[in-house]
Amino acid sequence: DQQVKQNSPSLSVQEGRISILNCDYTNSMFDYFLWYKKYPAEGPTFLISISSIKDKNEDGRFTVFLNKSAKHLSLHIVPSQPGDSAVYFCAASATGTYKYIFGTGTRLKVLA
């Protein structure tokens, strides 16, 4: 039962354009969401988070949008840079539980 889904396994974007990575979830109890970036042979690194009391959170080039009614969140990267090429994971947790559930990841390739 995959509670957090990233339906696009890969995405290619031109440098300077916007990258939009999507994530859907099925558990309506999830109330805290995170995005991580992962390079090969390294551990995931935290990018940005959002609580369910918000619908948007912005940090520099990264913005996360949350649509609770659709159980959907997205990560926008603008402008995209070649160094952004990595695998991006979304993760979710529910108050009172003790774990983050991760999606399967989307491989982003930013073309120079």
Added chain:
Amino acid sequence: NAGVMQNPRHLVRRRGQEARLRCSPMKGHSHVYWYRQLPEEGLKFMVYLQKENIIDESGMPKERFSAEFPKEGPSILRIQQVVRGDSAAYFCASSPGKAGTGELFFGEGSRLTVL
């Protein structure tokens, strides 16, 4: 402030041997999580521990796998009688608080290869 330290980074075992993976959380962090990433797959939750306590092991296989986080020393993920299907990257993460209160900080992972 050192990050999450995992060792060994790479481990090769033959079928039937034991694998021990260690994780030292960031200073001041008392919450430790173990995740497994199979080739071309996402991160699968295995277990969540606080000092001396297993809080949630719902993602851990019932047999051969165990985890601990003693009062002193690193957290240990132990896999007995390894099989080829155990080949994966095992990531440890730590946090100062429990899930939902902030980010997890990940180590660089331990890559287990079972021959």
